[in-house]
Amino acid sequence: MGTIVRVDTRTHQVKTSENTAHRLLAGRGLTSTIVAEEVRPTCDALGRFNKLVIAPALLAGTPAMNVNRVSIGAKSPLTGGIKESNVGGVLATALVSNGISALVLEDAPDGGPWQILEITDGAVRFLSGDELAGLSNYAAVERIHEKFGEGVAIVCIGQAGEMGLTAATIATTDPEGRPSRHAGRGGLGAVMGSKRIKAIVIHRGSHRPAPAVQLQPFRDQVSEWAHKLSAEKKSLTTYGNAQIVDTSNGVGALPTRNFRAGRFEHASEINGATMAAIQPPRGGRMGHACSPGCAIRCSNIYHGPDGRHLTSGLEYESIGMLGSNLEIGNLDDIARIERKCDDYGLDTIEVGAAIGVAMEAGLIPFGDPAGALNLLDEIGRGTLLGRLLGNGAAITGKVLGVQRVPVVKGQGMAAYDPRAMKGTGVTYATSPMGADHTAGNVMPGRRGLDSAKPEVLPHLPEGQVEISRDLQVMAAVLDCTMCIYVGYVKESMERLAALLSAYFGIPVSLEDLVKLGRYVLMTERKFNIAAGVGAATDRLPEFFYHEPLEPSGLVFDVSEEDIEGFYDFSAPLGD
């Protein structure tokens, strides 16, 4: 089962114990369980009593596909509630090779020097990190590679995390060794910074996860599912998730000019087809696997017009929030802004929402990429204005006097307007994570656990609470086990149940997985209620209820009564 490694960042003591959690608890299930059991909900998220938990997914390191994901959890300094942020890269396999089920950073020093944690064969030691202090992610990673070699996996924070900004991410390295994969949401980089840990360097160890109990059935399940994913997700391989630009724009849900409109006149210039057309001639590429063993390969390596690497993993949500939301209709401009976010260690979604609000306030005009880059440099330098923006859209709106602020529980919405995609609006409102699309994104055409139910149309209020609940349950299951890109659909749950049954050699049913998803959601919900982030915060900002979205004229009209019933279920985990 691996070990739980607890690192006291104040005393530098390290304690290792056997992981005795329920066999299905890994990834988000484990981070949220540890945070819920051990972190006082009312604590200061950047104080001594918060814990940062880093846990690989359940089957990470095994031959299964799309399983090398990592959950990073803590109390969020942005939402005040519990947080799990999920990331790819090479971190999961590195942790598993050291036998680690969860790395828990505890307590916090009263300032003092920056530290690096070096992990070798499951053992942790503290090294001075002062030489990395003040460096951006790309610069820090370059130094770390020089010192520790190219083969290490790296977790690090940029200037944003050092400053404790609530839009700060935790960066992890991709297969090329670049800090392009981020646990982006909820300000977890600030939590890592509060513990004065600038970076974690993980050497590949010799530990291997236990083989499947029913080896051949496990291999057969993996082979069949991997082939199916590879065949059915060709659009993602070819165009990346940037193809969602067309989808969102097609149903009028692509945030444009700070969520004023859902259609963007330059959508075809920032979509997946455009990216796929311009990248190969420059030496960039689509179809990149962000983590080992991915059968879908939806990521990309993005080169600039000069043919040099500009960024990696330029995804739809960044394109929407840093592009159309800011009225920026050029992919290279968006890629430059996104690169700066990665480098300073900033959540592209939160920063996109904050700059959109700043544009609404007239700080810079919409459609000004140079102005947006300047604002990012303000954040990197830690100026007063930069710290304002780096603390997210909600604070930016308050200080600049803007009421059109797209946040729930203090967290910026991703690039899906909830008036045109109402199920995603329900997820924004009810998820313990705040306005987080990855918690259960009700894209057009998606269905819930009961495939006999009629299709829910995204612009109508009927059926949205039910489908959001089903998708949030399935997303929670996948956050424990696999990348959500395998699809949160009933078929994935059934295949996953079969895969886990073969792995453990005991039956795991669809019902067991539904119980797991519900348990995770309810564990997080209970924490949030105790933290003061309960039902009263399950609301979208008022303008979504009365301001018609252009050009459809839609408003968010899912009834409050329906939303209040979202958590009407029990959630025992069972045996």
Added chain:
Amino acid sequence: MQVKVSLRGHLVQMVAGERFRDSSGETVIVPTHSSIADLLAQVGLQLKDVGFVARNGVACRVDSALSDGDEVAVFPILAGG
């Protein structure tokens, strides 16, 4: 009657000749009283490959009836996001 059809993502490659490559749409003549499902069959797409369909910028069910002049965008099944 005439409708304008555009296919998105890899659906373009699933139709012979890739005649729906242009995102602004290709005109298709369909019999009166055709539904979206009829149109999909006519252009050579199987329902199992289709994620959803938007008619005049609004998502609709495949049994919806078409009207002359409709603009129909067909999207593949999406994961992630």
